[in-house]
Amino acid sequence: MSTPIVPPFTAETATEKVRIAQDLWNTRDPERVALAYTVDSRWRNRDEFLSGRDEIVRFLTRKWQRERDYRLVKQLWAWTDDRIAVRFEYESRDADGQWWRSHGNELWQFAPDGLMAVRDASINDYRIEPSERRL
Template sequence: MSTTTAAAADIKPPLPPFTHETALKKVKAAQDVWNTKNPQVVKNAYTPDSIWRNRDTFLRGTEEIVAFLEKKWAKENGYRLRKELFAFTENKIAVQFWYEWYDEEGQWWRTYGLEDWTFAEDGRMRKRMMSGNDVKIGDAERWFRDGVDVNEVEISEKHCDAELRSI
């Protein structure tokens, strides 16, 4: 592969500066890549020196990202994710997300969180900061069942009421 072809392969449109439309596309592209649960595919969305904070874990570079995601998805069975645009600027996007997964005992969890992303000029993410909380859920409370399009699930503020009453 030539250097020009390699450089072109590293470009991940849409590119900054973002508009509302391109920020929405970037968020859904990230959602789709993460739902592959393939660290080798996911790493391509990040610069080689990308900086991450994922809860209490700090990472730098795609090698550390791949190792982290391999461990994550070995634990989080049945992982299904939805991301929604929260806010954006020229080269930054903030998202809220929800994902569901079950542990080795079969207990279902929903993770609620926020991320802020900063992008390089080539459209790859150079910084990802994530905060999330895990909440136990029963099978009947699941949103992202097999065969359900995660984008079609109604997620409104009303889901907070039931969660708060169970605390």
């Protein structure tokens, strides 16, 4: 499977790639999201290291079971021919109803077919009150 936006990126195509990723993650569909990554994609997400689509699906399934009402916004930070850096923010609530805001940065590297081969994510979380929600 390939994607219509392939390296090398321009400002316009990198921005569109980020928007597509944001929209895809907001579906909270692990199987669908995993298709945007190479079959052997490598991830670091916080302190977890993943390899391949099967691990990505398992990780995202756990994530969205724990992070309820998840809503994500991504913004392009920088890009090169086959890499994109983004900043992101998302909000979710846990099983006890506590709302959380999470901020972070991701570094992405793409294969020639436009699928993401490497994703490196640094994320910080903090509690928020329902009245503090922005997303």
